[in-house]
Amino acid sequence: xxxxxxxxxxxxxxxxxxxxxxxxxxxxxxxxxxxxxxxxxxxxxxxxxxxxxxxxxxxxxxxxxxxxxxxxxxxxxxxxxxxxxxxxxxxxxxxxx
Amino acid sequence: xxxxxxxxxxxxxxxxxxxxxxxxxxxxxxxxxxxxxxxxxxxxxxxxxxxxxxxxxxxxxxxxxxxxxxxxxxxxxxxxxxxxxxxxxxxxxxxxxxxxxxxxxxxxxxxxxxxxxxxxxxxxxxxxxxxxxxxxxxxxxxxxxxxxxxxxxxxxxxxxxxxxxxxxxxxxxxxxxxxxxxxxxxxxxxxxxxxxxxxxxxxxxxxxxxxxxxxxxxxxxxxxxxxxxxxxxxxxxxxxxxxxxxxxxxxxxxxxxxxxxxxxxxxxxxxxxxxxxxxxxxxxxxxxxxxxxxxxxxxxxxxxxxxxxxxxxxxxxxxxxxxxxxxxxxxxxxxxxxxxxxxxxxxxxxxxxxxxxxxxxxxxxxxxxxxxxxxxxxxxxxxxxxx
Numbered sequence: 001x002x003x004x005x006x007x008x009x010x011x012x013x014x015x016x017x018x019x020x021x022x023x024x025x026x027x028x029x030x031x032x033x034x035x036x037x038x039x040x041x042x043x044x045x046x047x048x049x050x051x052x053x054x055x056x057x058x059x060x061x062x063x064x065x066x067x068x069x070x071x072x073x074x075x076x077x078x079x080x081x082x083x084x085x086x087x088x089x090x091x092x093x094x095x096x097x
Numbered sequence: 098x099x100x101x102x103x104x105x106x107x108x109x110x111x112x113x114x115x116x117x118x119x120x121x122x123x124x125x126x127x128x129x130x131x132x133x134x135x136x137x138x139x140x141x142x143x144x145x146x147x148x149x150x151x152x153x154x155x156x157x158x159x160x161x162x163x164x165x166x167x168x169x170x171x172x173x174x175x176x177x178x179x180x181x182x183x184x185x186x187x188x189x190x191x192x193x194x195x196x197x198x199x200x201x202x203x204x205x206x207x208x209x210x211x212x213x214x215x216x217x218x219x220x221x222x223x224x225x226x227x228x229x230x231x232x233x234x235x236x237x238x239x240x241x242x243x244x245x246x247x248x249x250x251x252x253x254x255x256x257x258x259x260x261x262x263x264x265x266x267x268x269x270x271x272x273x274x275x276x277x278x279x280x281x282x283x284x285x286x287x288x289x290x291x292x293x294x295x296x297x298x299x300x301x302x303x304x305x306x307x308x309x310x311x312x313x314x315x316x317x318x319x320x321x322x323x324x325x326x327x328x329x330x331x332x333x334x335x336x337x338x339x340x341x342x343x344x345x346x347x348x349x350x351x352x353x354x355x356x357x358x359x360x361x362x363x364x365x366x367x368x369x370x371x372x373x374x375x376x377x378x379x380x381x382x383x384x385x386x387x388x389x390x391x392x393x394x395x396x397x398x399x400x401x402x403x404x405x406x407x408x409x410x411x412x413x414x415x416x417x418x419x420x421x422x423x424x425x426x427x428x429x430x431x432x433x434x435x436x437x438x439x440x441x442x443x444x445x446x447x448x449x450x451x452x453x454x455x456x457x458x459x460x461x462x463x464x465x466x467x468x469x470x471x472x473x474x475x476x477x478x479x480x481x482x483x484x
Contacts, residue, residue, distance in 0.1 A: 019249070021251035021279065023188060029110060029158025034162060036188035038213040038251050041112065041160050 007095050010061060010085045014096040017057030024052050035093050042093070051084050055094050061085065087091055109348035109385050109394075112157035114187075115165055116147065118175070122168040123196045125218060125231030125466040128244050128257055128299055132365050134479070136472035141354045144174040145162065146375065148181050150352055155185040156219035159167035159350065162187040167354065169198030178207050182291045183210030190215060193229035195241035195310060196234050205246050215247045215253040215282075221268035225261065231466050240278040253280040258309065260454060268311045270316045270326070278324055283313055285331035289363040291467045293422060295474075300450045306334060331441050337408070338415025338431035345393035345417060349385065358383045360390060363418040367427050392418055393427075400428050402436045429479075 008014045018024055024037045032047035035042045046050065047062045050071070054064040065078050074080075103381045142150070151162070160183050169175055170193055182189050191206065192215045206214075218238055219229035237355040245252045252272050258266070266283070285306075286292050286299050301309070313328040320326060332339050342361045343348045350358040356375040359365055365372065373387045380482040384390055393397065394469035396409060403414040413422070415431020423432045426440045453459040465471050 019248060021213070025160075025186065027158065027160060034160060035211075036160055038188075038215070038253055039161060039163070039190055041188070090328075 001045065004033060008097070010089055012062040012065075013060050016053055016055040016061045016064075016085060016089070016094040016096050018052065018093065019095045024049070037092075040090075047080070047085055048088075051081055052088065052093065054084075055088075057097070067072060103192050109344070109347045111165070111348070111380070112159055113349045114151075114154045114159040114160045114179075114352040115163045115349065115361065116150065116169075117165050117167065117331060117353050118142075118147070118172045118178075121171045122166055122194070122467070123171075123232055124168065124219075124234070124386075125468045126196050126257070126291070127295045127464040127466050128153070128259060128286045128290075129467040130287070130290040130362055131467065132290055132363075133145040133294060133472060133475045136469045136476060138353070138355045142352075142356045142375070144177060146356060147174075147178055147366040150356075150375050150398045151178070151182050151185055151187070155182075155187060157380055158382060158394055159423050160186075161190065165192040168194055168197055170194075170202070174332045176202070176209050178213045180209040181204055183212070188212050193217070193236045194230070194234065196232065196252055198244075200244050203241075203248050207212075207248050207250070211250070213253065214250045215255055215285045216242050216245060217257070218269075219257070220268045221256075221265045221272045225265070229261065231468070239276065242278075242442045246277050251279045251433065252277070253282060255279045255282040255367050257284050257286055258261070258301070259286045260301045260305065260450070261299070261310050263301045263305040266312045269311065274320070274324065280325045282329065283309070283326065287330055287331070288333065289418060289422075292385060296446070297450065297459075298462060300333065300446065301331070302451050302454045304446065304451075306331070306395075308334040314371060332415075332419075332431075333447055335433055336435035336440075338444065339435040340412050341416035341419075341431070344385065344389040344413050347360070347394070350380070351380060357385075358390075360393075361418070367418060367421055398428055400430070400435075403430045406430075408437065 021037055025034055025036060027034050030043060033044045050068065054067060060066065065081050068081060069077050085094065091097065098423050111236055119141055120138055160228055164175065167193060179189055189210065189212045195216045216238060218226060219335060220226040223235040227233050234416065240256065254276065256269050270281065292299055310328065313326060317326045343375055346360045349361055351362045352375060353359060354364065357365065357372050358375055359372055370389045370392065372381045372389050397407065403409050415433055417427040419428040420429045420431050420432065423442060430437040432443055
């Protein structure tokens with residue numbers, strides 16, 4: 001949930017993390033990562049999962065983009081990462097500090 | 098980078114395991130979804146039986162686990178089962194009335210790895226809460242809700258709405274805010290189990306619903322980003338049926354206290370089905386092979402008007418249990434659908450309640466409370482009808 005008053009909109013300097021109410025987990029039976037939360041689950045595609053795995057409460061968005069850019073040589077990765085983080089934030093899968 | 102949340106699996110997996118650990122409960126809510134003949138169930142699964150269920154369901158891909166009942170806190174091995182489930186990788190939900198809980202147990206559950214607690218309330222006032230629950234639990238529930246938050250759990254508060262508490266909706270939401278709930282479920286009574294017996298006394302009026310819906314919407318807007326409010330519209334007031342359980346044997350697997358495996362917790366009443374038991378079969382066989390779990394998969398079982406209906410893939414013909422309870426045949430269309438030839442009986446009932454609600458003679462009719470004594474009485478009545 002987005003209760004924390006300090007929760008900020010997604011931008012290069014904020015640090016995203018998965019809230020304690022949620023859990024990111026590999027599911028063998030689904031062959032994908034999922035986000036689990038009270039009475040619910042969302043399946044993630046590979047790229048979404050890679051981004052969420054970076055939301056460790058240590059790295060800021062800028063660093064996450066840099067780290068992912070090193071792994072993937074696709075153009076436009078910054079825009080895609082920001083878009084996904086916004087979706088994740090709105091859905092409460094991550095919070096920011 | 099799109100999310101794949103709505104992706105459909107070709108072979109369904111039981112993603113949701115509902116473990117009904119016991120039918121024993123200190124509460125007597127007259128809308129309980131447990132079967133009215135629950136007194137017939139004598140022997141509960143052992144701790145080891147449950148661990149086997151957890152292991153097998155997890156191997157099949159289940160991720161969400163609800164510990165439910167009855168009141169799951171009655172089981173003294175709950176801590177042990179939570180630990181086992183968490184270690185297997187389940188997201189563990191405890192669905193409880195809070196009666197039978199104390200700080201020591203909340204702490205022990207946390208140490209065992211419990212992820213989330215849902216606490217039910219019966220009303221926003223002590224008097225009505227205790228009347229509906231049939232026990233003095235209101236103050237204790239509030240205290241438990243505070244402790245749930247203190248120990249860092251996400252907290253869902255669940256209120257089952259009906260004619261007797263529907264007008265408290267504003268107080269209910271204010272209470273939820275005061276208790277710092279993360280999620281609130283405003284679930285209008287579904288008429289299964291005990292609720293079906295007490296339909297006339299529980300069914301809200303259209304005016305009550307309209308009011309409740311407006312207030313829920315107001316609070317949804319006001320609390321956006323702070324508290325998620327789910328308002329479930331009661332299907333007796335709809336003209337298309339719900340996509341019940343997201344499909345028969347598609348997502349949900351319920352294991353009843355005696356090990357009976359069910360595609361939903363209400364399915365036990367359906368005639369002509371002898372649901373398999375986890376004492377005799379593996380979860381894999383039950384889910385994939387058993388005739389009962391395959392009975393209403395796909396579309397071949399459907400009768401008209403569902404069979405040729407362009408909306409059948411959307412709602413799957415609604416709820417099998419409701420079709421059986423209201424028409425005598427589980428293959429019929431759910432009578433909530435206006436295309437069902439039986440739809441009028443629901444409309445008539447809603448109209449009747451609209452007309453009679455508030456009249457002393459109508460309101461004074463006592464509700465049948467959910468307890469083992471009443472269950473035995475209902476079983477005896479049914480048996481004497483048959484003889």
